Amino acid sequence: MPSLPLSPVRTGGKLARISGQSLEVDGLTFEVRRSDRRKTLQITVERSGELSITAPTKVPERDLASFVEEKLLWIHTKIEEKARLQKRAPVKEFVNGEGFLYLGKSYRLRLMDAQLVDLCLKNGRFCLRSSSTHRARDVFIAWYTRRALTWFSQQVAEHANRMDVQVNEITVQDLGFRWGSFGGNRVSFHWKAILLPPRIAQYVVVHELAHAHYPDHSANFWLKVEQHLPDWRTRKSWLAENGIQVEGL
Ligand SMILES: [Zn+2]
Structure with a gap:
């Protein structure tokens, strides 16, 4: 040209x-x-x-x-x-003292010379085995995924009843830019959702379960959300404003 x-x-x-x-x-x-x-x-x-x-x-x-x-x-x-x-979404380096989120709190990383498991949360620290640092990202995602499955299963059990929703399966995976999805009585959550503060993650749960009644984001859908989470607006805007922070890793 x-x-x-x-x-x-x-x-x-x-x-x-x-x-x-x-x-x-x-x-x-x-x-x-x-x-x-x-x-x-x-x-x-x-x-x-x-x-x-x-x-x-x-x-x-x-x-x-x-x-x-x-x-x-x-x-x-x-x-x-x-x-x-x-x-706000820095790439993780997996070095001593670096902070990692879990249910809204940041825990510092400590590299361990001798440890049986790849990663554990102990005494307020994420302890990562030194020899596992080369695959630290996968190790963290696996840990978050396990914790997310437990936490979200409990939340879904609690809210599904009250919201009159039948859930047959709960999965945790990488959902790209979505926090959750609902379809065919199956609810999915992004593993990153376990990094959010509990009240925000709860909003994600109620949001997805409300989709069992309304697949769109219509006025009726938000009414359903409001019935179960009257302060959904503040939680939703928190997520829109701060959600990006948990995108690092
Ligand atoms: Zn939605």
Whole structure:
């Protein structure tokens, strides 16, 4: 693709540079995407922090720059937001002192030279056998999965009765971006759900069981949730805001 020479454009006192594919305003670089079908200008901040502006083919370049300038505050807010979300899910290193969540509490890791099992929770510490560190992630997931199966089985037994739901099977697995699922009298939970505080994990249980009555997220569905968990709204928003924290590992 031929690269066009940069042409400086003055907009509102700040220097903006425009090329065929990118636009630079206030130190930020935007990929410019032109489309005949578009009627309006749109700025996108990707999860990775990459910026783009989509514009109808005929809009002159200096209009793009002033549009971006008008939106600078919004753009910077979005960039900070994405950066914060990425920082909140650090990749685990499995070193001494590192914190690991279990039912909403963080427990420090201690590497053990001699230990019969790969991993155990003892005296408020996660004890990981040193020789198992090369497969520590799998070891943790297996531990969380076992604990989740026990904990969620108890919760389901407790709530299913009250909610008039028949559950034939409970499974714990990696559900990708979902905390749980319900279908065919089978309820599944993501193993990560056991990292959540108990009251939030309880909301996940009630949410999934309510799907036995309503498969969608209709008003009736939320009414059902509310019958059993009157403060579901605060739990739901906690999950939306903080759930990302438990995504590390
Ligand atoms: Zn749902």
